[in-house]
Amino acid sequence: MADEKKMMKVTIDNITIEVEPGTSILNAARQIGGEVTPPAMCYYSKLKGSGGKCRTCLVEVAAGSTADPRPMPKLVASCRTNVMDGMVVKNITSEKVIDARKGVVEFLLINHPLDCPICDQAGECSLQDLGYSHGSDDTRYEFPRRTFEKENIGPYIQLHMTRCILCYRCTYVADQLTNERVHGVLDRGDHSEISTYISKAIDNDFSGNMIDVCPVGALTDKTFRFKNRVWFLKPLDAHRDCPTCCGKVTLWNRGDEVYRVTARKDQWGEVEEWICNTCRFEKKNTSDWIIEGPTKVNRHSVISQGHYVGLKMPPETLKRVMDGRDPRILMEIHDVSGVNKPEIHLSELPGPAHSHDFLEKDVTRAEEYPGHVPQTLADVDAKTDSR
Amino acid sequence: MEALTNRVKVMERKPMTFVEKIYLWNIMKGMMITLKHFFKKKATIKYPEQKRPFSPVWRGLQILNRDEEGRERCTACGLCAVACPAEAITMEAAEREPGEENLYREEKYAAKYEINMLRCIFCGLCEEACPKDAIYLSETFTPSNYTRESFIYNKSDLLIPDPKTDPQGFAKARGNRAKKEEV
Ligand code: SF4
Ligand code: SF4
Ligand code: SF4
Ligand code: FES
Numbered sequence: 001m002a003d004e005k006k007m008m009k010v011t012i013d014n015i016t017i018e019v020e021p022g023t024s025i026l027n028a029a030r031q032i033g034g035e036v037t038p039p040a041m042c043y044y045s046k047l048k049g050s051g052g053k054c055r056t057c058l059v060e061v062a063a064g065s066t067a068d069p070r071p072m073p074k075l076v077a078s079c080r081t082n083v084m085d086g087m088v089v090k091n092i093t094s095e096k097v098i099d100a101r102k103g104v105v106e107f108l109l110i111n112h113p114l115d116c117p118i119c120d121q122a123g124e125c126s127l128q129d130l131g132y133s134h135g136s137d138d139t140r141y142e143f144p145r146r147t148f149e150k151e152n153i154g155p156y157i158q159l160h161m162t163r164c165i166l167c168y169r170c171t172y173v174a175d176q177l178t179n180e181r182v183h184g185v186l187d188r189g190d191h192s193e194i195s196t197y198i199s200k201a202i203d204n205d206f207s208g209n210m211i212d213v214c215p216v217g218a219l220t221d222k223t224f225r226f227k228n229r230v231w232f233l234k235p236l237d238a239h240r241d242c243p244t245c246c247g248k249v250t251l252w253n254r255g256d257e258v259y260r261v262t263a264r265k266d267q268w269g270e271v272e273e274w275i276c277n278t279c280r281f282e283k284k285n286t287s288d289w290i291i292e293g294p295t296k297v298n299r300h301s302v303i304s305q306g307h308y309v310g311l312k313m314p315p316e317t318l319k320r321v322m323d324g325r326d327p328r329i330l331m332e333i334h335d336v337s338g339v340n341k342p343e344i345h346l347s348e349l350p351g352p353a354h355s356h357d358f359l360e361k362d363v364t365r366a367e368e369y370p371g372h373v374p375q376t377l378a379d380v381d382a383k384t385d386s387r
Numbered sequence: 388m389e390a391l392t393n394r395v396k397v398m399e400r401k402p403m404t405f406v407e408k409i410y411l412w413n414i415m416k417g418m419m420i421t422l423k424h425f426f427k428k429k430a431t432i433k434y435p436e437q438k439r440p441f442s443p444v445w446r447g448l449q450i451l452n453r454d455e456e457g458r459e460r461c462t463a464c465g466l467c468a469v470a471c472p473a474e475a476i477t478m479e480a481a482e483r484e485p486g487e488e489n490l491y492r493e494e495k496y497a498a499k500y501e502i503n504m505l506r507c508i509f510c511g512l513c514e515e516a517c518p519k520d521a522i523y524l525s526e527t528f529t530p531s532n533y534t535r536e537s538f539i540y541n542k543s544d545l546l547i548p549d550p551k552t553d554p555q556g557f558a559k560a561r562g563n564r565a566k567k568e569e570v
Contacts, residue, residue: 117464117518118495226480226495229465305469331535338541339477339499352482358498362543 010083012036012059013093025078025089026057030268036091037268039101039130041108041215042167043079045270050172051079054165055104056130060097063088075100098134105135111146111190113162120158121217123230123302126269127165148193155350156208156222156281161193164218170194170210177274178204194218205244208280212263212271223281224252224260225352231302233259235295240288245276250295251286254340257347258284264295284347338362441526443563446511448529449502449540450547450560452521454492457549460521463497467513467522475506476513492519502545504529504538525562 007018012029013036019028027045029037038059043051051057057079061072066086075097078089091097109131116122148161171184171194185192210219233252240247252260261280263271283289297304318327334342338360346353406412432439441447452460463480481498483491490496507529513522532538548556 117462117466118493122464226463226482228480229469231469232465302469306474333539336536336539337477337501339479339501346479352495353479353498354481354484355487355498358479358481362499362541364541364543 006085008083008085008087010085010087010089012089013091019083021082023083024051025059025061025076025081025083025087026051028083029059029078029089029091033267038078038091039126039134040079040268041126041130041165042169044169044172044213045268046274047169047172047213048176050167050169052077053167054108056101056108056134058097058100058104060090060094061087062090062094101134102136105131106140108165109135109139110141111162112165113145115160115163115217118226119160119163119217120220120225120230121163121214124269125217126215146190154222156277157211158220158222158225159194160218160220163216164194165216166192166194167215169213169215170219173210173213174204174207177206177209205276205278206274208277209263209271209274211280212265215269221260221262221280222351223284227259227346227349227352228254231305233303234307235297235303237264237292237295238289239292240279240283240290242276242279245279246273247275247279248273249275249279249289251289251291253286254347256286257345258286258289259347267298443526445526446509446514446524447527448504448525449507449513449545450523450525450562451500451542451545452523452561453547453549453557455550456489457551458488458490458492459496459546460492460519461497461500461517462491462493462495462519462521463500464518466516466518470512470516471507472510472512473506473508475503475508477501477503497542500542500545502540504540505535523562525560 006021008021008023009016009018010025010028011017012025012032015032015036017028017032019031026038026040026043038057040051041054041056043057055077057077058075059078060075061081063069064072064087065084067084069086078091108127112127116125116128119125122128146162151159151161153159166185168185174184185194187193208221211221214220230252233254236251236253238249238251240249248264249261250264251258252262261275261283263273263275263280266272294307294309297307319325334340338358341360344357346357349357454460463478465478468474468476468478477499478497478501479499480495483494483496509524511524514524529538547560550557
């Protein structure tokens with residue numbers, strides 16, 4: 001029994017757990033799980049040295065340890081503070097923490113644009129979740145927000161500097177996953193920004209993982225840009241034999257088209273295993289993958305909307321009463337609709353669609369159906385006035 | 388079983404009297420009711436020569452709004468489509484190119500936008516969901532038609548006139564509700 005490690009007892013929000021020495025408060029709380037886990041915007045368990053930047057994980061330490069039970073004078077960042085034996089931590093039970101976190105969210109949002117409607121991260125954005133659960137619903141900031149010159153960082157990754165919260169996760173990916181880092185944080189304070197020197201393109205084999213680690217929409221997939229909203233896509237677990245990476249991914253499909261490939265994420269929104277750029281950007285055919293089944297999506301996520309899991313379809317009666325004949329389809333929607341045309345494959349475009357990708361003009365109902373009754377109130381009035 | 392309510396009405400099965408048997412009195416009573424209505428205010432109007440005013444909260448046919456400079460407000464965020472309980476709305480987005488700034492307000496816009504009026508239940512949830520003030524239910528109804536195809540409304544049907552070329556049409560199509568929201 002000599003080599004058994006001494007476990008440390010720590011109490012978080014009145015729940016006591018034993019953890020190994022050297023565990024951070026955040027990780028101890030994650031072992032408990034659920035509500036007591038502080039949110040984390042910059043800490044990433046798979047990236048060494050991450051954490052300590054964003055301050056969303058602040059907790060109150062009510063008693064330092066059994067040996068020294070004085071409380072810590074200030075709130076501490078739980079991702080960077082290790083547990084001590086007999087430590088008592090307050091997270092959601094502490095008014096101070098809730099208030100401080102509200103302040104942190106306000107600071108994170110000070111320069112953040114109101115971009116969610118056009119942001120590809122919307123629906124899976126940690127900042128949205130954080131703002132929703134911990135922020136106030138108003139802003140007190142009246143000054144112009146910082147803006148940046150748009151910078152092109154290569155064909156695969158789209159950088160929106162205005163949305164960046166400077167969590168440094170992407171630079172750690174570059175440092176730890178790829179052999180050489182060509183981008184980093186320039187300048188300081190309010191001016192700091194993620195950039196590559198002389199816009200040098202990021203073309204490392206694993207650089208695409210920055211997209212997954214970015215908690216906000218600052219780094220997004222350019223091959224998926226504006227193609228669809230994540231909640232209209234169908235996430236599927238799939239894998240392939242990849243010589244460079246594990247090949248285990250989540251496909252985001254509409255019908256049979258693969259719109260996006262991402263790594264699989266765990267319950268903390270962290271990547272389970274890194275994937276390579278070939279898997280992420282080049283393999284956009286369902287035939288490239290062996291599909292395992294639908295990804296389990298948290299019921300509270302907007303992504304789960306419209307995914308009718310466990311649905312039991314009632315038996316089709318029409319065919320039975322019609323002596324086995326199929327009912328006649330009165331309208332084939334693809335003949336009328338301009339959306340999701342079978343001959344246009346959005347997923348095959350290298351980047352976002354542009355006006356020239358939709359050359360076919362919309363025909364108004366009035367043009368196509370001359371007998372059509374006019375549509376707006378103004379038209380109806382005009383028609384009856386002239387009578 | 389004991390009756391659960393006291394609403395049971397016991398039927399009388401008396402044989403009819405002579406007056407009741409010839410029905411004349413009851414026919415007269417019915418005719419009187421008809422006659423009375425000749426002198427009452429009419430409940431109907433002669434549509435389409437006469438029209439009833441729509442209530443300002445009427446949830447009618449959708450319009451896609453433009454801003455004062457005539458740019459399309461919709462940015463294809465998909466919130467209306469996700470809010471729609473009837474799954475009537477579909478869209479496809481595109482990126483605005485340099486030179487198209489006078490057409491679209493934001494970096495992203497709806498290249499295709501469709502509402503299936505056969506599915507729409509005019510609940511107004513799309514209007515409530517829109518963060519960009521882009522979709523409104525106007526004070527009119529969806530006109531009837533003979534074909535199913537004509538109920539798939541695309542962007543050219545839904546977009547209102549450009550205020551720069553047709554300010555009157557713009558103001559009228561936008562109706563009262565959209566204006567009030569604007570401050
Ligand atoms: S990063 Fe998140 S909060 Fe910011 S605009 Fe995008 S979705 Fe919205
Ligand atoms: S009014 Fe309701 S049913 Fe109709 S399109 Fe809007 S959200 Fe859908
Ligand atoms: S109409 Fe409004 S809610 Fe719908 S996609 Fe456009 S901006 Fe979004
Ligand atoms: S997660 Fe701890 S400071 Fe960001």
